[in-house]
Amino acid sequence: MLFFTQCFGAVLDLIHLRFQHYKAKRVFSAAGQLVCVVNPTHSLKYAPTRCAAAQVSTEQGILPPCHHHEAVHDPQLVPCTCPLFSCPWEGHLEVVVSHLRQTHRINILQGAEIVFLATDMHLPAPTDWIIMHSCLGHQFLLVLRKQEKYEGHPQFFATMMLIGTPSQANNFTYRLELNRNQRRLKWEATPRSVLECVDSVISDGDCLVLNTSLAQLFSDNGSLAIGIAITTSKVHSSEAEM
Amino acid sequence: MLFFTQCFGAVLDLIHLRFQHYKAKRVFSAAGQLVCVVNPTHSLKYAPTRCAAAQVSTEQGILPPCHHHEAVHDPQLVPCTCPLFSCPWEGHLEVVVSHLRQTHRINILQGAEIVFLATDMHLPAPTDWIIMHSCLGHQFLLVLRKQEKYEGHPQFFATMMLIGTPSQANNFTYRLELNRNQRRLKWEATPRSVLECVDSVISDGDCLVLNTSLAQLFSDNGSLAIGIAITTSKVHSSEAEM
Numbered sequence: 001m002l003f004f005t006q007c008f009g010a011v012l013d014l015i016h017l018r019f020q021h022y023k024a025k026r027v028f029s030a031a032g033q034l035v036c037v038v039n040p041t042h043s044l045k046y047a048p049t050r051c052a053a054a055q056v057s058t059e060q061g062i063l064p065p066c067h068h069h070e071a072v073h074d075p076q077l078v079p080c081t082c083p084l085f086s087c088p089w090e091g092h093l094e095v096v097v098s099h100l101r102q103t104h105r106i107n108i109l110q111g112a113e114i115v116f117l118a119t120d121m122h123l124p125a126p127t128d129w130i131i132m133h134s135c136l137g138h139q140f141l142l143v144l145r146k147q148e149k150y151e152g153h154p155q156f157f158a159t160m161m162l163i164g165t166p167s168q169a170n171n172f173t174y175r176l177e178l179n180r181n182q183r184r185l186k187w188e189a190t191p192r193s194v195l196e197c198v199d200s201v202i203s204d205g206d207c208l209v210l211n212t213s214l215a216q217l218f219s220d221n222g223s224l225a226i227g228i229a230i231t232t233s234k235v236h237s238s239e240a241e242m
Numbered sequence: 243m244l245f246f247t248q249c250f251g252a253v254l255d256l257i258h259l260r261f262q263h264y265k266a267k268r269v270f271s272a273a274g275q276l277v278c279v280v281n282p283t284h285s286l287k288y289a290p291t292r293c294a295a296a297q298v299s300t301e302q303g304i305l306p307p308c309h310h311h312e313a314v315h316d317p318q319l320v321p322c323t324c325p326l327f328s329c330p331w332e333g334h335l336e337v338v339v340s341h342l343r344q345t346h347r348i349n350i351l352q353g354a355e356i357v358f359l360a361t362d363m364h365l366p367a368p369t370d371w372i373i374m375h376s377c378l379g380h381q382f383l384l385v386l387r388k389q390e391k392y393e394g395h396p397q398f399f400a401t402m403m404l405i406g407t408p409s410q411a412n413n414f415t416y417r418l419e420l421n422r423n424q425r426r427l428k429w430e431a432t433p434r435s436v437l438e439c440v441d442s443v444i445s446d447g448d449c450l451v452l453n454t455s456l457a458q459l460f461s462d463n464g465s466l467a468i469g470i471a472i473t474t475s476k477v478h479s480s481e482a483e484m
Contacts, residue, residue: 213447
């Protein structure tokens with residue numbers, strides 16, 4: 001009986017995901033756009049000094065070591081500076097993608113334009129939604145984070161990072177787009193490198209920032225659809241395009 | 243001597259404004275775009291209950307009465323619900339434009355696309371920057387407000403309001419665009435009517451919201467250039483355009 005109840009629950013979940021997927025496709029009129037449902041990954045408390053050691057020169061292509069947040073008992077230990085997870089892994093850029101796929105089971109999607117559909121936006125901060133995006137011969141990481149910069153006022157921060165060096169990242173421009181309820185919000189910027197610290201990008205507010213009320217306006221049934229596009233950058237002409 | 247010193251100061255101010263104007267034109271590659279330098283208008287403390295009386299039906303086309311904030315001694319008096327100023331004026335929609343021009347000396351600009359250059363972004367909250375925009379046979383009001391929703395953390399809120407009824411406002415779409423330092427942020431929405439309360443639009447966060455750090459990234463020498471465009475709305479096709 002329990003088995004059948006679980007099966008029924010799983011079927012309901014699948015129908016729900018399928019429905020969300022359909023709605024995201026409709027909103028983004030996804031001609032050729034891949035819609036990916038992204039569930040929240042973790043909700044560990046971020047240590048405020050997490051980025052303290054991230055100012056080390058990162059052009060050498062080696063990610064700084066990460067430590068389990070749960071295991072930080074010694075206050076002298078520097079918390080994780082890995083872009084995403086509180087994990088003890090360290091390694092070269094070339095193996096970051098396989099590490100993220102195998103150890104953290106982060107999906108990787110192909111295509112110039114994709115739709116990132118983050119579910120369960122109501123979950124308490126801090127929460128991350130993460131996906132990898134393979135495009136133009138490189139891999140990118142989209143991080144959506146719900147975090148309380150001001151206590152009691154969670155905000156959403158979205159940024160794109162290149163799994164590559166900062167100088168490689170300068171060759172690209174990413175665009176994040178929200179579109180719902182007769183409102184549209186677009187953010188375009190140069191991606192940061194994963195060798196930089198995602199925490200500092202977010203604490204600097206140098207990314208797409210949404211207050212809870214705005215996130216709710218753009219959400220549909222607890223899910224937020226973000227259209228993502230990556231292009232090679234035309235830095236010098238960009239500011240004269242408008 | 244004092245006269246010459248003052249003249250010299252005025253000339254310096256003019257040169258500074260001209261320089262800002264030139265820079266805004268350069269950033270927005272203003273082919274045909276009018277750049278308007280907008281100085282902050284006032285920095286009165288907003289009463290938290292200012293919008294309490296704004297829920298009155300507003301389709302009748304009469305603005306609710308406004309009272310001087312400075313003169314509110316009786317706690318039973320409802321603070322100003324006029325969209326902008328703590329002023330005692332009340333009147334019909336048809337005369338709002340002339341009231342704003344004559345009494346409050348708000349500039350009015352013509353053109354489908356203009357650049358709003360707000361100066362002195364460093365001034366403490368609350369501060370407003372306001373301009374009227376005449377376009378497509380109607381007048382619109384752009385309000386940029388610096389306000390502390392969370393104490394000690396000022397944010398910038400920008401919205402566009404139609405000097406007309408809510409049903410007239412539904413026929414338009416406005417776009418606000420920031421473009422600097424290889425970053426671009428666009429907000430598109432249906433304007434609200436001035437008969438609604440600008441305070442509630444801002445407290446709901448249903449507008450372009452900038453944290454101080456992001457505002458600094460988009461600012462140039464203390465001034466923020468916002469590109470404004472207004473179009474007749476295509477509500478039904480808007481969400482399928484992407």
